[in-house]
Amino acid sequence: MAGQIGGFNEFGRIRRVALRRPEAAFQSPAKIVAEWQRLAYTEAPLMAEAAREYDRLEACLESVGATLDHLPADPSLTIDALYVRDAAIVAPGGLILCNMGKPARQGEPALHGKALGAAGIPILGRIEGAGRIEGGDLVWFDARCLAVGRGYRTNDEGIRQLQALVGPGVEVVTVPLPHYRGPGDVFHLMSILSPLDRDLLLVYSPLMPVPFREWLIARGMTLVEVPDAEFDSMGCNVLAIAPRHCVMLKGNPQTQARLRAAGCRVEVIAGREISAKGQGGPTCLTRPLLRD
């Protein structure tokens, strides 16, 4: 396993990352037309523009030396398969295949397992039965501490199974999430938090539970706040590609300025097709497998 997955943090330099390009996730314009409303997209994404936006994301990842593992298309997937973070997580011992809280996405974890298993990554286990976990709800603070958002996409049984899979050496910290816009919306722990470095986090505090916010501060974290005006445009969804070096979506200038003021190098990408329409930002689009 050494050299294939690891890091167990959300800020180290990305060495290897799983992705699914828009061509593979969307498959065809007809599939987009058939699915976008049912999946609660705001509009139908445009394939060619999506591919161009995605090229820029890949260029950012390659600029730090990451190896890209491209996941294949499959007829059983919906266009949400673009958001590869959610279907599996990495853990010491191997990949954990999730069990999606959004029913339409249930085919995704097995395909992550098939493709990444074939690439030599060990599968530690899967979330099964009534358990639900989506990767967007999980944040590794270090190899011994994993925070998990308990919301509409991740349930108590999922968290119980997750704790059993990672074992007693990992402290699983459950973070209760607010109802916010309800079960039909996408709201994950990473909707309100993006790690930038060991001691630096981007947060949207108005939707953050007080005990969790206090816990972060007690751990020595400095919090950079996303302003209200930039929450809906996914100002809070920022991918660290290396410590204090991150990728964010265009259209969030105040957040961008605050990140720079906190000492971050910031890459800005357009995400109208790949992010805004399906509500998944740079973190949702990527499943880092190996970080420093």
Ligand SMILES: NC(=[NH2+])NCCC[C@H](N)C(=O)O
């Ligand atoms: N980790 C994330 N925030 N993923 C975003 C997923 C967006 C996708 N449309 C969904 O509703 O499931």
